[in-house]
Amino acid sequence: MFFIFGVGPKTVKTAQGQFKCPVCRSYSGYEIKQQRNYFSLFFIPLIPLSKPKSRQVQCLHCGTFMPTLVLQQAESDVRPNE
Numbered sequence: 001m002f003f004i005f006g007v008g009p010k011t012v013k014t015a016q017g018q019f020k021c022p023v024c025r026s027y028s029g030y031e032i033k034q035q036r037n038y039f040s041l042f043f044i045p046l047i048p049l050s051k052p053k054s055r056q057v058q059c060l061h062c063g064t065f066m067p068t069l070v071l072q073q074a075e076s077d078v079r080p081n082e
Contacts, residue, residue, distance in 0.1 A: 003041065003042075004041070004042050004043065005039070005040065005041050005042075006039075006040055007037055007038070007039055007040070007049060008037065008038065008040060008045075009035045009036065009037055009038075010035065010036055010037075010038050010045045011033050011034070011035050012033065012034055012035075012036070013031050013032070013033055014032045014033065014034055014055065015031070015032040016029060016030065016031045016032070017029070017030055017071075018030070019057075019070075019071060021059040021061060021062060021064070022066070022070060022073070023059065023062055023064045023066070024059060024061050024062035024064070026061050026062075028059060028060055028061035028062075029059075029060040029061075030057050030058060030059055030060060030071075031057070031058050031060065032055050032056070032057055032058075032068065033055070033056050033057075033058055033065075034052050034053060034054075034055045034056070035052070035053045036048055036049075036050055036051070036052045036053065037049045037050040054067070054068075055068050056068070057070055057071060
């Protein structure tokens, strides 16, 4: 009998929205993604082996990964100064 097993990351999309990307300077969509390592059997992730890693924001226009702190900064840029 023959088994294929291994350990690898699985990325999960946790949220999405729109923001002004600080890298490409365009108003575009973003996705918040989080990774976790899993034990897999026949390429199917079965058992989580690690705690979830920090969440990352990916700009859907330029593809850059950034920390979620960028979203708070983008909100302050959109609000008018009072």
